Amino acid sequence: MVRLDDASGFYSHTRLNQGGSIARNRAFQLCQGEFIQWLDADDLLASDKITRQMKVWGEQSGNNRLFSCAWGYFMYRACRARFSPTPLWADLSPLEWLVRKWENNAHMNPATWLASRELTEAAGPWEARLITGEDGEYFCRVIIASDGICFVPEARVFYRTTASSASYIGPSNRKMESQFLGMQLEIAHLLSLDDSRRTKAACVKFLQAWLPCFYPYRPDIVSQAQQLATTLGGQLEAPRLGWKYRWIKRLFGAELAKRASLLMPNVKWELIRAWDKMLFSIGTSGVTSSDQSSGASFNANVLD
The missing domain is CATH 3.90.550.10 (Spore Coat Polysaccharide Biosynthesis Protein SpsA; Chain A)
Structure with missing residues (x-):
C-alpha cells in the first residue's frame, strides 16, 4: 500500500517483511527522482x-x-x-x-x-x-x-x-553465511576490475579483517575463507583473543571466550550510551517553545 503524507510530501509504502534488499528494490521502482x-x-x-x-x-x-x-x-x-x-x-x-x-x-x-x-x-x-x-x-x-x-x-x-x-552478526548462522557470501561476491566484483598483486593482497586483508566474525563458530566458513586466501596468494591467521579473555579460553574454551569478548565491550558501551542519553535529556528538557519552533524548522530543512 502506498500513501502520500500531505504534510511532509513523502510517500510511504507498506508491504510484508521480505528483507531489506527487497524493500530497497521496491522503493527504487517507486521513486521518480x-x-x-x-x-x-x-x-x-x-x-x-x-x-x-x-x-x-x-x-x-x-x-x-x-x-x-x-x-x-x-x-x-x-x-x-x-x-x-x-x-x-x-x-x-x-x-x-x-x-x-x-x-x-x-x-x-x-x-x-x-x-x-x-x-x-x-x-x-x-x-x-x-x-x-x-x-x-x-x-x-x-x-x-x-x-x-x-x-x-x-x-x-x-x-x-x-x-x-x-x-550485527554474532553467532547467527544465517547472518554468518550471508556475510561470507557477500564478501565472496565483493571480491569477485573487484577482481573483475583488476587482479594485480596489490588488489589480491587487499582481498586477503579483507578476509582477515572479517575472520573473527566466523571463528570459532563456523569452522567450515573459516576453511573456505582460508582456501580463498590461498588462491589469492595469501594466508589467514587464526584470530587472537585479547589478554583479558585468554584465561576464559583456557578454562572454558574458545567459544565461551569469544562470547565474553563480544558481551563485555557491549556492557561498557551501554554505560557510555546511558550517560550520553542522560545529558541529551537534560539538554532538551530546558528547550523553550521558540527553540522548539526553530528545531521544527531545522528538521524540515533536513528532510528537504
Missing part, C-alpha cells in the same frame, strides 16, 4: 548535504560520477558527532577506492553516497540473498559502475550508533 539517496533509520543528513553534492555535480559533466561526503558517529547528541577522516575521504578512482578500503579496513557510511538514477540502474538491484553485508556488496557494484568517486568534504552525514543493529 533523478538522483538517489539511500537512508537507514539511524542516518541523519545535514540540511545542506544533498545541496552541496549537487552543486559539485553541476560543475562537472556526465551522470556516472558517484558523490560521497564526510560522516561521523553520534549516540544521542548529534552536536557531539566525531568526524574522523580516513584514506577514503578523497577523490578516487573506483579501483583505488575499493583497494584503499580493504587495505585500511576503512568504512564509509552508506548515507554519504549520492548517485544518479542512470548510475543506480547500471549497478543493478540489491542482492536479495543477503540479510547482512548487503550494503558493502551493493555499493561495491555502484562504485565499479561509476566513473569515479567525488568527495565533498563540506557535506555531512551523522550516523547514530545503537545498542542493537541488523548488521
Whole structure:
C-alpha cells in the first residue's frame, strides 16, 4: 500500500517483511527522482548535504560520477558527532577506492553516497540473498559502475550508533553465511576490475579483517575463507583473543571466550550510551517553545 503524507510530501509504502534488499528494490521502482539517496533509520543528513553534492555535480559533466561526503558517529547528541577522516575521504578512482578500503579496513557510511538514477540502474538491484553485508556488496557494484568517486568534504552525514543493529552478526548462522557470501561476491566484483598483486593482497586483508566474525563458530566458513586466501596468494591467521579473555579460553574454551569478548565491550558501551542519553535529556528538557519552533524548522530543512 502506498500513501502520500500531505504534510511532509513523502510517500510511504507498506508491504510484508521480505528483507531489506527487497524493500530497497521496491522503493527504487517507486521513486521518480533523478538522483538517489539511500537512508537507514539511524542516518541523519545535514540540511545542506544533498545541496552541496549537487552543486559539485553541476560543475562537472556526465551522470556516472558517484558523490560521497564526510560522516561521523553520534549516540544521542548529534552536536557531539566525531568526524574522523580516513584514506577514503578523497577523490578516487573506483579501483583505488575499493583497494584503499580493504587495505585500511576503512568504512564509509552508506548515507554519504549520492548517485544518479542512470548510475543506480547500471549497478543493478540489491542482492536479495543477503540479510547482512548487503550494503558493502551493493555499493561495491555502484562504485565499479561509476566513473569515479567525488568527495565533498563540506557535506555531512551523522550516523547514530545503537545498542542493537541488523548488521550485527554474532553467532547467527544465517547472518554468518550471508556475510561470507557477500564478501565472496565483493571480491569477485573487484577482481573483475583488476587482479594485480596489490588488489589480491587487499582481498586477503579483507578476509582477515572479517575472520573473527566466523571463528570459532563456523569452522567450515573459516576453511573456505582460508582456501580463498590461498588462491589469492595469501594466508589467514587464526584470530587472537585479547589478554583479558585468554584465561576464559583456557578454562572454558574458545567459544565461551569469544562470547565474553563480544558481551563485555557491549556492557561498557551501554554505560557510555546511558550517560550520553542522560545529558541529551537534560539538554532538551530546558528547550523553550521558540527553540522548539526553530528545531521544527531545522528538521524540515533536513528532510528537504
